[in-house]
Amino acid sequence: MDPTAHTVRDRLAYDASTGVFRWRVRPTSNIPAGTRAGCSNTSGWLIVIFGVVHRARRLAWIYTHGKIPEGMEVRVLNRDESDLRLCNLELSTVRQRMERHPKHHNNKIGAQGVCKQTLGQHVRFRAKLCREGRVIHTSSHPTLEEAIAARAEALRKYEANR
Known part of the structure; x- marks a missing residue:
């Protein structure tokens, strides 16, 4: 107390x-x-x-x-x-506080909100943005750079609309 x-x-x-x-x-x-x-x-x-x-x-x-x-x-x-x-x-x-938390120590990709998906021989990178317990944005991209850029753009749009 x-x-x-x-x-x-x-x-x-x-x-x-x-x-x-x-x-x-x-x-x-x-x-x-x-x-x-x-x-x-x-x-x-x-x-x-x-x-x-x-x-x-x-x-x-x-x-x-x-x-x-x-x-x-x-x-x-x-x-x-x-x-x-x-x-x-x-x-x-x-x-x-958790939304603003830096990437986790075991994040192998090196970018927050981006993960690697392997489907057979195809590799894709998924960008995901969650806020207030809801998924705001998700998309799949052929390169890591595109996925990072897509998540950053989604975050920018989300913050601009708040």
Whole structure:
């Protein structure tokens, strides 16, 4: 459960231009007020408030905007979890975050949304664009370059119509 904006603002000072949190009050006897709050870990910057571990990106949003709406999460735009400037944070749903996710590590083609189909001796490349749980575009092409271009064009048209 997230803390309230009042609790976050009472305990921490947040500089939106640098993304750094500092303690307003002494959290424990060995940490003075004014020192940088939290610690870095593989899943991002973490801050403990009243014995509960919180992601700093969520606290930054709560500090500046208040409550995070139900079903939403705070996403770091440049994927650098230590860069918590307010201009680098946005609200998104899990589905929106997954749509913007980079290609998977085991993608052998090297392009997101394109796969290779072998039908007997014929090799085709299929371009596919999915958004909001629906297939928006699918097409089959003789070359990888054509399939990548077709998916990019479908994405451009989809984004232009939103």
